[in-house]
Amino acid sequence: MSKFRKLEFYEQQRPYDLLPFKFDRLNDDEYVITNMAGEYHVIPETLLEPLISKTLPLSSELFPTLRAKHFIRFTTEQAPLQLLALKVRTRLSRLAQFTNLHIFVVTLRCDHSCPYCQVSRQSENTGEFDMTPQMAEKSLDFVFRSPNPAIKIEFQGGEPLLNFEMVKYVVVEAKKRNIKEGRDLQFVIATTLSLLNDEVLAFCKEHNIVLSSSLDGPMDLHNANRPRPGRDSHQRFEEGLEKARAALGFDQVSALMTTTDKSLLRVREIIDEYLRLGFDGIFLRTLSPYGFAIKTKKFMSYDTDRWLEFYKEGLDYIIELNKSGVRFVEQYSSLVLTKMLTSSDPGFVDLMNPAGAGIAAIVFNYDGAVYASDESRMLAEMGDHTFRLGNIIEQSYEEIILSDQLLDALENSFTLSAPMCSDCAFEPYCGAEPVFHHAMHNDMVGRKPESSFCKRNMGIFKHLIGLMESDAHVKRIFMGWANRC
Structure with missing residues (x-):
């Protein structure tokens, strides 16, 4: 012994x-x-x-x-x-499952005229910008070639309710195909809720369709950011929200905000409006450099430092609410914290490595064009077709998925080998965003020292870690957010 x-x-x-x-x-x-x-x-x-x-x-x-x-x-x-x-x-491990989110742009028509809109919208009566049944069928052929056991189909526009017949067509046909496929099939309609009616709600209830909407804050701010004829955008949103919750369930409607120059001094009011309307979280989202946000110069109305001040002020207020017993989440922080504090990756396209373009989300435009991401489609509306992968009528699934446009974007977005990303301490939490950097720098890798994407995210990462290190109560709150995703 x-x-x-x-x-x-x-x-x-x-x-x-x-x-x-x-x-x-x-x-x-x-x-x-x-x-x-x-x-x-x-x-x-x-x-x-x-x-x-x-x-x-x-x-x-x-x-x-x-x-x-x-x-x-x-x-x-x-x-x-x-x-x-x-x-x-x-x-x-999520990468092996491949594409989950499939976005159908069923129309470019819209009843709003938002000055920061990322899409080249069309007037309500311009029917040539609607998806056809032929395009929808070909797109569904593509959707069910994905190996992912979970398939989410999201309807976008424009305002998709202006072509609701096509929404119904796609849902019914997808469910028919899924009898054989046996996927976890989900549907989302991205809508302003302004055109919501009993027919739409009845169909959504029958087919368990979730609604995703937009709320920029109190009435005056929302109406200024999202104008429509009658100046009643907020009123229609609130009325639609109430109807949708009554018909579909309280948690079947979500909302997303966009930060404009008018929002910067009003973050507490914006959060209070979300609380007033019964939401349990908010995504403090910055403007994106696409579409009308560029044409109207809205994208340049504030810089990254000013947005970070807005974000930090909002996050401080949300933390105060949580400490007082009000459970409320800042959703982008929640996504980041999931990557920081757990072994999971929530699959948020902007924070994926390699980029989620094509392999996490893909877009079928009304005209049959296929894009690597929603942002890619918006970039194409500005005349830049760098991330146009092909056409659903002309190319096969293999030709589109193996196109140079997609493979080049993925190669350039692999952060473990991208210049400066590979040396960055925050690389495990970040993404490379080739579409954003191409739009800003005409280079998929981008010039990292000048990148507002990098500056914004590094500011967020350091701020979240600093808050957790300085306050154990905040860390417990953040752990709850991370494990909710």
Whole structure:
């Protein structure tokens, strides 16, 4: 029988190896380190050099935490390598399922004239901008070629309710096909709710269709951002919301806001409006550089720093609400926190690696054109067809999915090899957004030091980590948000 070794044996320094990690300054005194699986830890500046030089003493309080989070391992250990690899595989497992979201642009017609709209909308009576049954059938052929066990079909426009007959046609035909396919089939209509009526609600209830709408804030702000004839956009939204909740269920209607220059000083009022109308969260969304947002110069009405002030003020208010017992979520933060605090990837297209274009979401335009993402379609409306993958009438599934337009975008959006992304400590939480960078810099990789996408996200990532490090109550709130996705 072997004897216990003397205490001095266990106290002596054992050699350790560094597992792959990156670091960035969090503030004047601390660094944040992250590994390939998205685990992070904040360490004092004075301990970074000893950690990297492998002179961190075993007696350091930091040592067991770094081992548990797979930043270091003892030289002879194999389990940390296997566990780290398992975590990375888990985070990337969604990629094997391929395309889940299929967007049908059933019309470009719209009854609103939003100055920041990302789509080249058409007047209500311009029927040549409607999807035809032939286009819908070909698009459905494509949809059910996806290997994903869950299929979501989202109807967009314009205002899709202006071509509601096509919405009905696609839903009925998709459900017929799904009798054989057996997929988890879901439907969403992206609508302003202004044209909602009993026929629409009855059909949505029968087929379990979810409604996704838009709310920019209190009545005066919403009506200014989303004008329509009669200046009653907000009134119609609120009336439609009440009808939809009564007919379909309270949680079957969601809302999305867009931040304009008029919104910047009113974030608390905007959040209060969401609370007043019974929503349990808000997505504090910035303007995108596409469509009318560019033509009307709305995209340039504020810079990234000003939007981050707006976001941080809104997040502080939401945290106050949660601390007082009101459960309310900032939804973009929730997506980021899911990647920071869990082993899951929520599959949000803008934060996917490689980009979610084509492999997470794909768009079938009213004219048969297929685009890599909703933003790609918006870019095409401006005359740039870089991300047009083909036409549903002219090309097969294989030709579209294996097109150079899609493969080039995916290759350029792989953050582990993209210049500057590969060295960034926040790479595990971010995406590359090739469509955005092409629109802004005429380069799919983009010029990262000038990228508002990078600046905005890095500001958010650092802010969220800083809040969790400084307040344990906030971290508990954020853990709840992360595990809700």
